[in-house]
Amino acid sequence: MKTTKQPITERRKFITLMAQSVGLSALGGMVWTGYIEEAKAAPLLLRPPGARPEKEFLSMCIKCGQCVSACPFDTLHLAKPGDQKPIGTPYFIPREIPCYMCTDIPCVPVCPTGALDEELVSVIEDGQKRLEIEKARMGVAVVDIESCIAYWGIQCDACYRACPVLDSAIYLEYRRNERTGKHAYLIPIVNSDACTGCGLCERACVTEKPAIFVRPHEIAQGNIGKHYIKGWDSADESRIDAIKGLEPTVTKRSEQAPQDYLNAGGLFDE
Amino acid sequence: MSKILKYRFLIARRFTQLLILGLYIAAHVYGVKILEGNLSSSLFLGTIPLADPFALLQIFATGAVVTMDVIVGAVIIALFYAVIGGRAFCAWVCPVNMVTDLANWLRRKLALDKVERKVWLGRNVRYWVLGLTFVISAITGLAAFEIVSPIGILQRGVVFGMGMGGAAVLSIFFFDLFAVKNGWCGHVCPLGGFYATIGKYSLIRVQHDQPSCTLCMRCKEICPEKPVLGIIGKHSGAITMGECINCGRCIEVCEDNALSFGVRSYIKQHG
Numbered sequence: 205m206k207t208t209k210q211p212i213t214e215r216r217k218f219i220t221l222m223a224q225s226v227g228l229s230a231l232g233g234m235v236w237t238g239y240i241e242e243a244k245a246a247p248l249l250l251r252p253p254g255a256r257p258e259k260e261f262l263s264m265c266i267k268c269g270q271c272v273s274a275c276p277f278d279t280l281h282l283a284k285p286g287d288q289k290p291i292g293t294p295y296f297i298p299r300e301i302p303c304y305m306c307t308d309i310p311c312v313p314v315c316p317t318g319a320l321d322e323e324l325v326s327v328i329e330d331g332q333k334r335l336e337i338e339k340a341r342m343g344v345a346v347v348d349i350e351s352c353i354a355y356w357g358i359q360c361d362a363c364y365r366a367c368p369v370l371d372s373a374i375y376l377e378y379r380r381n382e383r384t385g386k387h388a389y390l391i392p393i394v395n396s397d398a399c400t401g402c403g404l405c406e407r408a409c410v411t412e413k414p415a416i417f418v419r420p421h422e423i424a425q426g427n428i429g430k431h432y433i434k435g436w437d438s439a440d441e442s443r444i445d446a447i448k449g450l451e452p453t454v455t456k457r458s459e460q461a462p463q464d465y466l467n468a469g470g471l472f473d474e
Numbered sequence: 475m476s477k478i479l480k481y482r483f484l485i486a487r488r489f490t491q492l493l494i495l496g497l498y499i500a501a502h503v504y505g506v507k508i509l510e511g512n513l514s515s516s517l518f519l520g521t522i523p524l525a526d527p528f529a530l531l532q533i534f535a536t537g538a539v540v541t542m543d544v545i546v547g548a549v550i551i552a553l554f555y556a557v558i559g560g561r562a563f564c565a566w567v568c569p570v571n572m573v574t575d576l577a578n579w580l581r582r583k584l585a586l587d588k589v590e591r592k593v594w595l596g597r598n599v600r601y602w603v604l605g606l607t608f609v610i611s612a613i614t615g616l617a618a619f620e621i622v623s624p625i626g627i628l629q630r631g632v633v634f635g636m637g638m639g640g641a642a643v644l645s646i647f648f649f650d651l652f653a654v655k656n657g658w659c660g661h662v663c664p665l666g667g668f669y670a671t672i673g674k675y676s677l678i679r680v681q682h683d684q685p686s687c688t689l690c691m692r693c694k695e696i697c698p699e700k701p702v703l704g705i706i707g708k709h710s711g712a713i714t715m716g717e718c719i720n721c722g723r724c725i726e727v728c729e730d731n732a733l734s735f736g737v738r739s740y741i742k743q744h745g
Binding site: 225228229232233236237239240241243244259260262263264266267268269270272273281282284285286287290291292314315316317318319 | 501502510511512514515516517523525526529530533536537538540541543544547602603605606609610613614615616617618620621622626627630631633634635636637638639641642
């Protein structure tokens with residue numbers, strides 16, 4: 205059989221080269237995307253005060269480290285390769301150096317992109333915007349009641365004393381110690397509404413591995429959902445009104461008398 | 475003295491590269507606030523914001539809305555290279571340039587150039603990577619190049635701590651030394667591709683005086699972006715390709731005064 209040699213035209217060459225390039229880009233792109241999806245999954249990370257929700261924060265942070273430089277306590281680190289955290293983004297480890305909650309919050313206004321958002325740590329007072337570190341929500345402290353010695357009945361209020369939002373973010377609950385019959389338990393309880401996640405409690409905890417530790421809100425907290433309402437709490441009950449698409453069921457009251465309803469038939473008809 | 479003159483641009487480039495890193499370190503470690511931050515975004519003299527326009531475009535690609543500071547900073551930098559510097563970032567600022575230059579120097583000393591390996595890697599790969607960067611940024615919601623960039627790893631590492639970043643830098647070094655000549659900066663790096671694109675019409679250009687040229691080809695030997703020197707020995711004029719990083723090595727090695735820096739509109743074309 206005679207084969208005719210097809211000359212490779214310029215057009216054909218161009219199309220082939222383009223197809224190769226697109227194919228290789230797709231290959232490289234998939235590997236690259238896969239790597240990024242893995243790399244950005246670091247849910248236990250604690251961000252500086254005023255950080256936007258993690259997803260937004262990750263896309264906005266330009267990795268300049270100006271927050272890290274601004275921190276007077278060297279609390280913040282910029283994630284290095286090998287830290288197994290999204291590279292170049294700021295984080296802190298409270299057990300090493302917690303956030304000391306500076307009232308002027310130097311780390312936030314220096315952020316050039318707004319990944320650390322002043323609005324999230326500011327209050328309006330007399331028409332003036334003022335930075336308020338107690339609004340920070342870096343995470344929430346969680347107590348492991350099995351390793352907390354206060355739950356053994358030993359008096360330890362290290363975390364309670366260390367808390368910068370004392371008696372509000374952490375308060376002590378007194379309970380009778382049934383074992384001795386004459387002592388009290390002084391139990392540390394965290395109030396998630398007031399806890400900033402600064403980690404001074406974690407730093408202060410006396411146990412070998414801290415029994416109180418800060419975790420991001422998404423990790424530490426559950427979510428009740430909209431179907432459970434405290435019926436005895438008028439404030440909580442108002443949540444019903446806020447829920448769209450959840451109309452209260454109104455069953456029309458029967459106009460018949462009960463005996464008529466029973467005698468009218470239909471109940472036992474087959 | 476003549477030796478210094480012979481390496482005047484090389485010395486000046488190492489000086490600016492190290493000076494910029496030094497200023498960042500001074501600000502972070504010693505609180506000398508002349509230039510704060512790093513190459514991604516910084517604050518000059520406590521007032522003027524500067525930012526990496528490529529990083530910002532990636533952030534835009536993720537769909538994020540950012541504050542004005544970083545936008546102003548990125549516009550300042552982009553305008554500087556678009557109007558004046560061309561692709562000078564790569565030769566005068568980027569710290570990876572020092573790594574790849576060292577690899578390239580070793581390549582020449584060890585005569586690795588003489589035995590050519592056949593590795594297929596086009597110089598246009600960087601533009602594909604550049605395009606891919608934006609696509610992946612949009613898909614993952616993360617500035618895609620910034621999270622893998624060896625430039626970022628090196629320059630952040632020098633200021634804020636290296637960690638395992640040395641491995642990334644070493645990879646680039648070995649890639650350039652053993653795999654492809656000018657492999658990273660001249661073929662792959664999308665930031666180089668980005669600056670080549672926006673700096674194409676900048677004012678500062680290398681100019682060639684054809685009548686003085688003796689065709690020794692030392693310039694082509696030293697040039698990390700060899701294709702830009704296409705006009706050597708053919709006609710006078712400016713090196714107009716955006717890929718030229720304005721490093722000035724060709725000017726230094728030229729012993730016939732056939733090459734020099736010039737301003738675009740004053741360079742006589744095709745003389």
